Amino acid sequence: MSIEVGSKVQGKVTGITHFGAFVELPGGSTGLVHISEVADNYVKDINEHLKVGDEVEVKILNVEKDGKIGLSIRKAKDQPPQQTTQQQRPRSNRGTDQRGGRNNSGPVGRETFEQKMARFLKDSEDRLTSLKRNTESKRGGRGAKKG
Structure with missing residues (x-):
């Protein structure tokens, strides 16, 4: 099976480091899932999400010329339609605090x-x-x- 950018494949976690996890793909090649691509939320300790031997579905993000393969677990998951509309909505909190009230950081205009x-x-x-x-x-x- 050839490895194509954008495709989703099943893999097996073969190693875990502080910066990510190595996943063996079909065909014997190995790719890296960076810690930022493990889950949608912040991952402090990758061991809380993955263990060696886990079967995971990954999306192939990139294949470098030197053979390195970038993978993502979070992008392999199908996103519910509600989250996509929230992500696409522009964020504009200039001139307001976290709760939506006014803050004293300055005028809203240019x-x-x-x-x-x-x-x-x-x-x-x-x-x-x-x-x-x-x-x-x-x-x-x-x-x-x-x-």
Whole structure:
């Protein structure tokens, strides 16, 4: 069986590393499933998802000239239609916080570079003034005796 990019095949996990898992494909060739391609969510420890000897369905992502084969378990799974529409929906949370409310990160509209720079300088000066005021009062202000 020839290995073609985009095809889905069954394979057997032959080795696990901290960065991914090696999968033996039909025909005796071996490919790598990177840890980011194991599951849809963040994978901290690949051993929680795979073990040596597991039979997995993988999608062939790429075949390098030197024979390296890139594989994906998460792309081999059929995605439900609901998830695809959510993924395709553009994300625009500029000017809102995680809960959808307004935040104080700045105006929602377009700002010119000069406006952004002026706002940045003003914020920086305000923070620096506040920092100096707080640290000087704790040290006793200027001219305090050290001792």
